[in-house]
Amino acid sequence: MLKNILTITPFFSPNIGGVETHLTDLTSKLSILGYQNYVLTYSPISTTDVTWQHSEKINKNLHIRRFSWFGNNLFHRLEKKPLLNLIYITPYLLIRSIIWLIIHHPKIDVIHSHGLNAAIIGIFLQKIFHINRHIVSIYSSYDNVPKSNLYISTILNRVDVVLTQSQRSIDQLTKLGVDKNKTHRYRHWIDTAKFKPLNTTRKRPSVLFIGRMIPQKNALLLAKVAKTFPNIDFNFVGEGPDYSKIKKLSQVNKNIILHGNVSYEKLAGYYQNSDLFCLPSKYDEGWGRVLMESIACGVPVLATDMGAVPEVVDKTVSVLFTPNLTNLKKHLTNIQSIITLKKNCRSYALKHFSDKNISLITRFYVKT
Structure with a gap:
């Protein structure tokens, strides 16, 4: 089992969203299980008025490095313009990740990238630093992407494992030319001790x-x-x-x-x-x-x-x-x-x- 994980993601807490919450759960659980986890990410770029730190050591196994970047919800405004979105998200995080790895040179066994833009970064990092394994988690739907679009398959066929949450997503990726032997399904989880029923009474629904x-x-x-x-x-x-x-x-x-x-x-x-x-x-x-x-x-x-x-x-x-x-x-x-x-x-x-x-x-x- 490989225990030293590099997490690459443009979005991480205190940015607010379902992906960010999942990543908090994932990295926290990995640290409890004894994995050494380094997170490289941006400052909050789609959530405003939140406090954040450039460098944060949550515990002995979880280290977070946030790089300052401009936001104002630009990512979501560019969602239908993938080339501009790529230019906005990918190059700077790639450059900062390379510099960080050169300076700190931690032992990394696995790159776990989150999202397509992060996958591009992970591909370069795996090649430059000779990292054993590159896993990508996908969160978007690609139902309306034409089969002639080779962008997604070109990226994902260069990684070792593609994780997605639904059979529908696996079918979409397969139609786009992603190797079906690379794609696997997983499920998110939640803290069922925190999210539990509470008996309350209301006068109306x-x-x-x-x-x-x-x-x-x-x-x-x-x-x-x-x-x-x-x-x-x-x-x-x-x-x-x-x-x-x-x-x-x-x-x-x-x-x-x-x-x-x-x-x-x-x-x-x-x-x-x-x-x-x-x-x-x-x-x-x-x-x-x-x-x-x-x-x-x-x-x-x-x-x-x-x-x-x-x-x-x-x-x-x-x-x-x-x-x-x-x-x-x-x-x-x-x-x-x-x-x-x-x-x-x-x-x-x-x-x-x-x-x-x-x-x-x-x-x-x-x-x-």
């Missing part, structure tokens, strides 16, 4: 949304439907470009409650004080960590049927729908029947979302 308020996440759709259901509270956690639009609606509809960004340590309380979690995304979700957290807290979900979501949840804990106003209204009209699914949620989470899932990653930390 409460629906929760947690996430970045960007058009793809479609939080605005949920806010628009609020006026149709004045006897249901709609709670929104997060910020982003659509925040101001939802805030304007909240001034007219008093059942819309905005909480802004909330620290991860406090998120469980928002789930525990809700009856239903709604994820109305209008794009292919790569996984949907918030679904796991909600279900672990005993809260069923009303979620998009797009992307990998149908592989995260089943009909015992969720209702899936094609995200539009008509469908959302129809299901919220029957909110009480969805709430009854809460009886199945905790056992489902303990079965599918425990930290035993880390073995689906560490099994590849071996010599080739």
Whole structure:
């Protein structure tokens, strides 16, 4: 088993997001298991007003180095312009990673890159420093990428292992020409001791949304439907470009409650004080960590049927729908029947979302 891991990622805590939370869980668990883990990343580039440190030693096994970089949510604004996104994310982190490795020259057995841009960096680092193993975790969906696009397959066929969270993603990558023998499925996990049910009473149903308020996440759709259901509270956690639009609606509809960004340590309380979690995304979700957290807290979900979501949840804990106003209204009209699914949620989470899932990653930390 190879024990010295270099994690390459443009995004890491205190940047806020599902990937960042997963990486915090992953690196923390690896350190507990005795892996020496070095994280090379940027300063928060899509989350503002957070405190961060350039260099941080969490414990004897976990070291984080953050390189200052400009953000203002530019990454998400460039998502549909992959070349500009690559130029923005990749070269500087590559240069700083090379310099850091030359100066500190720690023993590295495995590079674990997170995302396609990080994969490019890892390919160069593996070649320059003769590192044994390069693993890449993929979080995006590539359903709309034409087969003629060789960019993704050219990158991923140069690494040793590609990890992704759904069979749908594996099928997409295979169609794009990625060697299917390299691709493997794994699952995220959550802290089920932190995310657990709490018996609370409410006078009226409460629906929760947690996430970045960007058009793809479609939080605005949920806010628009609020006026149709004045006897249901709609709670929104997060910020982003659509925040101001939802805030304007909240001034007219008093059942819309905005909480802004909330620290991860406090998120469980928002789930525990809700009856239903709604994820109305209008794009292919790569996984949907918030679904796991909600279900672990005993809260069923009303979620998009797009992307990998149908592989995260089943009909015992969720209702899936094609995200539009008509469908959302129809299901919220029957909110009480969805709430009854809460009886199945905790056992489902303990079965599918425990930290035993880390073995689906560490099994590849071996010599080739």
